[in-house]
Amino acid sequence: MRSKQSSVKRPDAMNLRQSIKTLWPYITQFKGRVFIAAMALVGAKGATLLMPWALKEIIDSVDKSIHPVLFIPTLLLIMYGALRFASVFLGEIRDAVFSRVTEHAMRDIGLKVFKHLHSLELAFHLDRQTGGISRDIERGTSGLSFLMRFLMFNIVPTLFEILTVALIFGTLFSIWFALITLLAVAIYITFTVTVTQWRNRFIREANTADNLSNTRAIDSLLNYETVKYFNNEEFEASTYDTFLARWEKARLKNRMSLLALNSGQALIIASAITALMWLGSSEVVTGTLSIGELVMINAYMIQLFLPLNFLGFVYREIRRALTDLENMLGLLNKKPHIADTPASQLLTLSKGEVSFNNVSFSYDANRPILNNVSFSVKPGTKVAIVGASGAGKSSLARLLYRFYEVSSGSITIDKQPINTVTLHSLRQAIAIVPQDTVLFNTSIRENIAYGRPTASEAEIDQAIAMAHLTAFINSLDKGDKTLVGERGLKVSGGEKQRIAIARAILKKSPILIFDEATSALDSHAEQAILTAMRAVTQNHTSIVIAHRLSTIIDADNILVLHKGELLEQGTHSELLALNGQYAQMWQLQQEQAKNT
Structure with missing residues (x-):
């Protein structure tokens, strides 16, 4: 059973400044797309801010107390519809153009992590938990995508919109409208940041429990035969359920803390809206404001607090994304103990x-x-x-x-x-036939070709013949296109060894290692392989x-x-x-x- 991982924030966790530094090269890689997306963003926000004004003008134009002779404000209605369409359409343009940037960044980061894992020493891979690492990478790349999209195109624009609305309120109406708006926003942001910081530990606990349960499930399924050999299906189910119970408990804590956050945010928004509506209604009664202006204030409040509420969601998700990136960044920050140095030279082979x-x-x-x-x-x-x-x-x-x-x-x-x-x-x-041959879940031919992916079909056929695999392959319905199953479980131990020998032959390295290559073979197969080994080791250092x-x-x-x-x-x-x-x-x- 795995030991429980700590849910304490790692020292190598990425903070907001580091995340921006990490994302910046990917953003500047497509300057044209970023510029077009930014212009679409400005246009969308401009249209959004003009809609309440247009609505106010429409209402006032049909107000009898202002215009005794009623008429339909056709141009204003067309403008209002155009502004609403532009707000949505330009937002979609922004997302579509910027998606190339985010998707390419996910690809680059995913590839970087994959290559880095292969650069780490064997000791790391012997100790690793494959299920947990796969979840870390999956959540990390998703978190990166979220940061790319929302940090750049939601946080800053929303803050800009808040300040603009406050400026409109302070200029066109009473200063109290602006003060109430800014005070509500300040309380809201402070509350959201404080509570979200507190919630992060529950998110980490849920992620840790998720990693542990996923790792245990993969371990159990990979060792399916061992489970069956020892009749331990119930034991595996019980052990897995223990990990799931830990995950369930962590998720419950996470959900209850989310309840506290959402309730507090709703209370702040409701209080602000009530105060603004009371102030606006009072001024309508005194004749200071028109009905259209009251509607405009209400529209701005709705328009303001919707993205403000979304800002809370975005901040929570950004914090969560940063938390999800911790383990993936920990992998990237882990330096391989065995690596090339600037002084490393190419190996020059003369005799071997x-x-x-x-x-x-x-x-x-x-x-x-x-x-x-x-x-x-x-x-x-x-x-x-x-x-x-x-x-x-x-x-x-x-x-x-x-x-x-x-x-x-x-x-x-x-x-x-x-x-x-x-x-x-x-x-x-060096080419090796290992004691425990593990094959990829592809065809026999693809596993052999892995020894040298650039080898010709004739060279692969020659390696198959030298490893005495021809008769076995010909006995299969799909021949060398037959899938070997995960870790090669669909072929026998002797067949796996011969596939490994063919793969080593194909590599054509001057130094050959056979690590108990015949250990899984019967006497007949052993003699065939020994004959092949004698042929292939001629003129090789073995x-x-x-x-x-x-x-x-x-x-x-x-x-x-x-x-x-x-x-x-x-x-x-x-x-x-x-x-x-x-x-x-x-x-x-x-x-x-x-x-x-």
Whole structure:
């Protein structure tokens, strides 16, 4: 079960100033569109502000007390209709033009986060919670879109409209109209900001609970078979319901706090409208104001407090969007521990010699994995690494790929320390068949082509043949277009390994690593793969990590690891003659083979 994440605001959370700084490059990227959208915004707001005046003129023109001879103000009616249409139409123009800016920003940010996640070291991905991260990215990009649209085109225009209405009230009518309006707005904004700040912790709690429940659900579904093996459907449902209950409680707190916010805002608006209507009605009775002017004041109040109420919603959503961006920004702010430096050079391959020089490594200080391991893999030779589980065999492959940094010592390829070359050129020089092959949920052919996406169809077919996949593919109704399922669950372990071998063959790297590549194969398939491995490893520098000693007896050198130390090395016959650890392992496996 996952530990509960803290709902306290992170130190790397983005504030309003930082959000504007983040958004600014995306806004200025389309200056023409931003200018057109701004002009449409000005036009829409201008039309909105003129509508109450036009309404006032229409009413006064049909008022008998002002004009004894009635007539229909045709031009004013047409103007009023045109202003109402212009207000909506120009607003739609603004949104349509600016949508290109927001959508492109979402695309760029989403791509940036995706690429950044791939730049982080293996340790991060082993610890990550995929479901929670996917929600963080989804909410973060949506929050970014909201900020782009509403921060630039709702907050500032609404404040401008408030000041304009106050100016109109103060100029055309009593100063009290302006003072009541500005006081109500000031109280409203202060109340909204204060209460929204208080509500943010409930939003974070709801987001955290949402992440945890989503992560647990994805974990359970990805491990569907394990759930079935142990009859734990009810346990999974109960555990998931525990997370959902936490989410439900957090959402309830969020909703109740929203009730307090909305009720307070409604009270402030109702009080302001009551005061203004009382003041306006009093002046109509005394003859200071006409009916048309009272209607204009009422129209301005409605027009003012609608966006003011929307301003409260926008501010709440902006705060929520900033909160949603916290985790995504935390990902972007997380610097990879293993990365290229300005001094990194391209790996220059001449022979493909790999050397481990007094390499020590541990995942943490209390768990040493390798201790002063030294060996060389000569160009074009095959070196096998054997040993008990936990001896550090697979760690050697991860260190060579530079998924982790060595604690001490060095690893070189053709005398070049791998920590001085670019990660791309280093990993381009190595192809691996991992112990646990995970496939993409695409077709067999697409999974093989992933080894080198630019490979020709003929090269893919050749890799399929070398991995002895042809007969298996021909037995399928859809051939190599058959989907393998999520994580390759629709194909057997042996078939997955052969797909992984074909993928490694296609990459055409000079250094090959086989991390227990035949561990999931039966004897017949194993021999076929060994034949393919022998063919593909010719003229390659090869490292074969093996459990079955029978698969590596032709290796040029065999390294025997024991508790992170290099205990023995030599050819198969030399190690048997030594009658040490390797000979004991060989004898034990031979006896097991006889008994099966």
